[in-house]
Amino acid sequence: MAPLPNEGPFAVPRRVGALMAGFSRPWYLAGGWALDVWLGRVTRPHEDVEIAILRDDQEEIRRHLDGWEFDKVAHEVGGPRRERWREGERLELSVHEIHARRRGGDPRELEILLNEADGGRWTFRRDPRVFRPMDEAGTVVAGIPVLAPEIVLLYKAKAARPRDEEDFRNALGHLTPEGQRWLLAALETAHPGHRWIPRL
Numbered sequence: 001m002a003p004l005p006n007e008g009p010f011a012v013p014r015r016v017g018a019l020m021a022g023f024s025r026p027w028y029l030a031g032g033w034a035l036d037v038w039l040g041r042v043t044r045p046h047e048d049v050e051i052a053i054l055r056d057d058q059e060e061i062r063r064h065l066d067g068w069e070f071d072k073v074a075h076e077v078g079g080p081r082r083e084r085w086r087e088g089e090r091l092e093l094s095v096h097e098i099h100a101r102r103r104g105g106d107p108r109e110l111e112i113l114l115n116e117a118d119g120g121r122w123t124f125r126r127d128p129r130v131f132r133p134m135d136e137a138g139t140v141v142a143g144i145p146v147l148a149p150e151i152v153l154l155y156k157a158k159a160a161r162p163r164d165e166e167d168f169r170n171a172l173g174h175l176t177p178e179g180q181r182w183l184l185a186a187l188e189t190a191h192p193g194h195r196w197i198p199r200l
Contacts, residue, residue: 009042010142012049015106017144023064025057028138028147030113030155035167037141038149043170044163050111052138052147058091058098061112065100073097074150096125124154127190132182150175150183157191169197 008014013033020027029037031050036042053061061069072086072095085091085098091114097114115137116123122137124130138147149171156164175183185200 010037012046012107013037013144014052016049016110019105019107019110020051025058026054026138026145027057027061028052028132028145028148029038030152031111032163034146034152035149035171037144037146038139038175039167040141040172044166048109048111049107050113052113052115054117055091055096055114056117058114062087063123065102065110068100068102071099073099093125102194111137122151124186124190126158130186130190148179150179150186153183153196154186154190157187157194157196168199172199 001074016029016033028034028051029049030042030052031048032046033049036044036046036099040064068172069088071082072085072091074083074156075094075096080097091098096114100110100112102108112189116125116128117134118128120134122134132148132187134153137151138145140146152166153171156167172180180200184197187197187200
């Protein structure tokens with residue numbers, strides 16, 4: 001997903017911010033776009049745009065995106081399975097990914113990632129021993145809420161895709177000392193022996 005030629009480099013996240021205006025629950029730009037907004041520069045092309053919300057706010061996002069169509073993605077042993085998210089259906093794990101689309105407007109597609117929370121804490125769905133106070137789960141950059149970069153990188157740690165390695169290299173030197181310590185501890189807990197641990 002790229003900006004039009006006459007738009008600035010951050011047109012896509014700005015359009016998402018405009019789309020989400022009035023959503024009363026926490027939300028954050030996620031994935032590669034979150035890191036680029038946080039860094040203040042576009043480091044690579046982006047195929048999609050993702051936002052993170054809390055699982056308990058799934059009905060609110062459905063109401064906010066009135067008129068959109070929604071698919072859920074269940075991550076199962078045989079691989080991911082995508083199907084229609086029925087109105088009134090509550091999504092529980094193993095579903096943490098929603099694909100929303102509309103016929104007109106921009107963005108036309110949005111990936112919505114359901115995040116876990118417990119007692120005022122953001123909780124890593126892959127390992128609930130990893131958590132963060134909700135007020136530290138994200139920050140606001142240029143008016144756009146973004147998921148904390150160390151949390152974005154923790155999600156990216158599972159894959160071995162070149163773009164995730166590139167994102168880690170680009171972000172590493174800009175993490176706060178506290179953010180770097182948190183990511184190190186999170187990786188040691190959830191992904192012991194991970195290739196990024198010696199570099200933190």
